[in-house]
Amino acid sequence: MCASQSVAARDNREKLLERSMSRYQYSGDALIEVLHTAQELYGFLSRPLLKTIAHKLRLPPSRVLGVATFYHFFSLKPKGEHTFVVCLGTACYVAGGLSLIGKLERRCAKAGQTTPDGKVSVETARCIGSCGLAPAVIYDGNVMARVTSDSLEAELNKIGVQ
Amino acid sequence: MTIEELSEKQAEELARQQSLENRILCCSAAGCISCGADSLRRALDAEVQAQGKADKVEICGTGCMGMCGRGPLVLSSADHRLYGNVTVADASALVSNNAHDRESLAARSIDLKAPYFSRQLKIVLANSGRVDPEKLTDYIAVGGYQSLAKVLEGMTPRQVVDEVKKSGLRGRGGAGYPTGLKWELVARQEPTTKYVVCNADEGDPGAFMDRSVLEGDPHRVLEGMAIAAYAVGAQQGYVYVRGEYGLAIQRLQTAIKQAEREHMLGSRILEQGFQFRIDLRIGAGAFVCGEETALIASIEGKRGQPRQRPPYPPASGLWGAPTLINNVETFANIPTIIERGGEWFSSIGTATSKGTKVFALAGKIANPGLIEVPMGTTLRAILFDIGGGVPGQKLKAAQTGGPSGGCIPQDLLDTPVDYESLAAIGSIMGSGGLIVMDETSCMVDVARFFMEFCMDESCGKCIPCRAGTLQMHDILERITQGRAADEDLAILKELASLLRETSLCGLGQTAPNPVISTLKYFPEEYEAHIHERRCPAGHCQLAPVEHEVTA
Numbered sequence: 001m002c003a004s005q006s007v008a009a010r011d012n013r014e015k016l017l018e019r020s021m022s023r024y025q026y027s028g029d030a031l032i033e034v035l036h037t038a039q040e041l042y043g044f045l046s047r048p049l050l051k052t053i054a055h056k057l058r059l060p061p062s063r064v065l066g067v068a069t070f071y072h073f074f075s076l077k078p079k080g081e082h083t084f085v086v087c088l089g090t091a092c093y094v095a096g097g098l099s100l101i102g103k104l105e106r107r108c109a110k111a112g113q114t115t116p117d118g119k120v121s122v123e124t125a126r127c128i129g130s131c132g133l134a135p136a137v138i139y140d141g142n143v144m145a146r147v148t149s150d151s152l153e154a155e156l157n158k159i160g161v162q
Numbered sequence: 163m164t165i166e167e168l169s170e171k172q173a174e175e176l177a178r179q180q181s182l183e184n185r186i187l188c189c190s191a192a193g194c195i196s197c198g199a200d201s202l203r204r205a206l207d208a209e210v211q212a213q214g215k216a217d218k219v220e221i222c223g224t225g226c227m228g229m230c231g232r233g234p235l236v237l238s239s240a241d242h243r244l245y246g247n248v249t250v251a252d253a254s255a256l257v258s259n260n261a262h263d264r265e266s267l268a269a270r271s272i273d274l275k276a277p278y279f280s281r282q283l284k285i286v287l288a289n290s291g292r293v294d295p296e297k298l299t300d301y302i303a304v305g306g307y308q309s310l311a312k313v314l315e316g317m318t319p320r321q322v323v324d325e326v327k328k329s330g331l332r333g334r335g336g337a338g339y340p341t342g343l344k345w346e347l348v349a350r351q352e353p354t355t356k357y358v359v360c361n362a363d364e365g366d367p368g369a370f371m372d373r374s375v376l377e378g379d380p381h382r383v384l385e386g387m388a389i390a391a392y393a394v395g396a397q398q399g400y401v402y403v404r405g406e407y408g409l410a411i412q413r414l415q416t417a418i419k420q421a422e423r424e425h426m427l428g429s430r431i432l433e434q435g436f437q438f439r440i441d442l443r444i445g446a447g448a449f450v451c452g453e454e455t456a457l458i459a460s461i462e463g464k465r466g467q468p469r470q471r472p473p474y475p476p477a478s479g480l481w482g483a484p485t486l487i488n489n490v491e492t493f494a495n496i497p498t499i500i501e502r503g504g505e506w507f508s509s510i511g512t513a514t515s516k517g518t519k520v521f522a523l524a525g526k527i528a529n530p531g532l533i534e535v536p537m538g539t540t541l542r543a544i545l546f547d548i549g550g551g552v553p554g555q556k557l558k559a560a561q562t563g564g565p566s567g568g569c570i571p572q573d574l575l576d577t578p579v580d581y582e583s584l585a586a587i588g589s590i591m592g593s594g595g596l597i598v599m600d601e602t603s604c605m606v607d608v609a610r611f612f613m614e615f616c617m618d619e620s621c622g623k624c625i626p627c628r629a630g631t632l633q634m635h636d637i638l639e640r641i642t643q644g645r646a647a648d649e650d651l652a653i654l655k656e657l658a659s660l661l662r663e664t665s666l667c668g669l670g671q672t673a674p675n676p677v678i679s680t681l682k683y684f685p686e687e688y689e690a691h692i693h694e695r696r697c698p699a700g701h702c703q704l705a706p707v708e709h710e711v712t713a
Contacts (some may be wrong), residue, residue: 029461032446036405063464070465070621071446073405089367090561091524093611122647126449126615127367128406131524131595132193132230132531141408145196 013041021056028059031067044075049102080114080121080158085138089127096136103149108162120161163424164433165311168302183218183259184240188490189291189375190223192409193230193531202234206251213257225378227291230531232272235654237291245270277547278529283510285518286494287534290378295413297330298420301381306427309500310385313392316433322393323349326496328504328514333487335361336563336592338581344486347476348394351484356396358387359480359487361457362403366564367447369595369616371520372490374532376403376410380417384440386493388427389500391438394486399440405447449619453667456621467621468667486566489593491520497652497665511537515580519591523549525598535579542575545598555600563592565612568679569605588679604701605684606691609677610638616673630661634677641688644695644704651688655681
């Protein structure tokens with residue numbers, strides 16, 4: 001849990017998660033929806049959080065962990081301040097997505113990891129469906145189109161990556 | 163809203179739109195937004211205020227207009243012209259109705275008579291780029307929900323199923339199962355709780371048709387689902403949409419809320435005593451969930467692993483109840499089939515494949531974007547007349563069907579696009595991704611790329627797929643690194659037939675397709691890698707010969 005979060009905000013997150021579970025009547029069928037909400041609120045799914053959800057939905061913790069690790073969308077580790085998701089769908093792949101990942105791996109962290117200072121997370125995506133814009137990178141939730149090594153470099157410099 | 167009120171609303175909205183001096187439609191799909199559509203829209207809004215035309219000129223955001231390579235795109239109702247590469251500086255000319263002011267726009271105008279437009283036929287995409295996806299009245303103005311009204315007012319469920327059967331529509335998710343037959347199977351089940359599910363888990367890399375339909379015209383899909391629910395006797399529906407598609411999710415949520423408020427969905431649809439609710443289920447990034455039994459498991463909150471069929475979902479689906487699962491594009495065809503009749507629809511296309519197909523053109527092509535063509539159009543027409551060909555290079559292959567499809571060499575480009583013809587040349591129709599590769603793409607590496615995809619996305623339930631994709635990927639990787647020998651090719655072929663014959667679901671069964679098709683059409687590339695340690699496309703970095711230890 002992020003230390004900078006105030007106690008009030010933390011309470012609010014618990015309340016919001018509780019509300020999401022009660023909307024689905026604490027049904028185990030709603031596990032994926034609840035995990036989505038939890039990740040949105042907390043940024044990632046910590047073990048204690050998964051345990052709490054298992055308890056509330058009356059599911060074995062193994063099932064909750066199983067589902068959380070099965071789907072790529074759920075992250076069990078905290079994310080960096082900024083996130084670069086490089087699309088490696090076919091169109092982006094043939095347009096040179098791999099070299100973008102190479103650049104990020106050299107300057108930041110390996111795909112799927114975060115820099116030690118928590119500044120940047122590097123991820124890959126299967127296809128973000130923006131094939132007309134290949135190669136595409138999602139930078140903090142926004143799609144960057146026809147990304148080149150230089151334009152990526154410029155963004156990294158802007159946020160002060162060494 | 164009653165059926166009469168729906169028609170009144172349509173007339174009223176049409177009259178309002180016609181009374182305007184100009185309606186400026188701005189493409190607000192991902193492609194155009196990434197090249198500045200948002201700031202253009204703000205500039206247009208400001209310009210409308212500045213020229214004092216708030217009551218005469220309307221600025222609307224729409225879904226994808228198709229020509230993603232020419233964005234931002236703007237369609238102006240005053241002169242019926244489409245403008246491309248529009249900049250903020252053009253805003254004042256666009257809002258003006260003075261011919262002199264508009265002269266500067268001529269260079270931006272896109273020729274609507276070009277083959278790009280004339281070779282296309284739009285059914286599924288008819289409203290995409292023409293309506294504001296966030297306004298129900300826009301959809302009503304173009305005849306939206308009239309098909310649902312027609313069905314509820316004057317057709318029995320049996321008649322609806324018959325009409326869909328007559329249309330010859332086949333599943334647009336890729337496999338091509340006859341839609342009418344599927345509906346009949348669900349309709350025939352005992353009257354009990356039944357479900358209608360829309361598969362919007364578009365996972366093939368290189369495919370963005372469903373996303374564009376959901377973003378550009380969400381009500382069309384909801385209307386198609388409601389008609390299906392009436393035909394099969396379901397009261398609850400789900401749209402299972404990819405978690406990556408944030409904008410599509412948001413637009414669907416808005417559309418469902420609007421439709422419920424106006425009684426197009428919910429408990430008293432169009433005051434006709436029919437009820438149907440639709441809920442969204444957001445996927446969490448598992449490609450295998452596009453398989454119907456895995457999708458069902460995922461809606462039930464479980465790991466998305468497929469199960470043995472039969473029983474098929476029409477007999478036992480969600481929570482064991484009869485379930486109709488169709489793809490986004492399939493549902494999007496339904497309102498038009500009901501409106502214009504099954505016979506009309508079956509007059510388009512080939513003997514076995516009716517209607518149109520939406521393709522997402524991407525890769526090395528001049529006009530990437532979204533297109534819709536009648537079935538039976540040749541790949542050559544799609545790639546050259548519509549796609550504008552390959553800039554600067556020679557076309558080497560076209561890839562359809564994503565990781566389940568195949569690579570089609572350029573001498574087979576006269577193949578018509580229909581389910582059977584594509585299967586005959588070792589590819590599949592698939593969901594509609596069409597990726598163009600030129601001489602710089604290495605076909606062995608493309609096969610390796612797709613195999614890596616299948617290996618990562620294999621759910622791990624059945625051994626042929628879990629272990630087989632890993633083995634095949636390993637061999638392909640060694641070939642691209644120049645560390646393979648002749649016998650590896652034999653093992654590769656043996657594994658390919660093993661996976662095809664023994665995997666549990668479509669993912670494993672079709673995973674070898676890219677390998678089989680590249681082996682068949684580009685054997686010389688494999689041989690060059692293995693024997694000469696050379697990549698003809700100059701893409702792979704092969705180990706120098708002295709490192710050779712495996713041979």
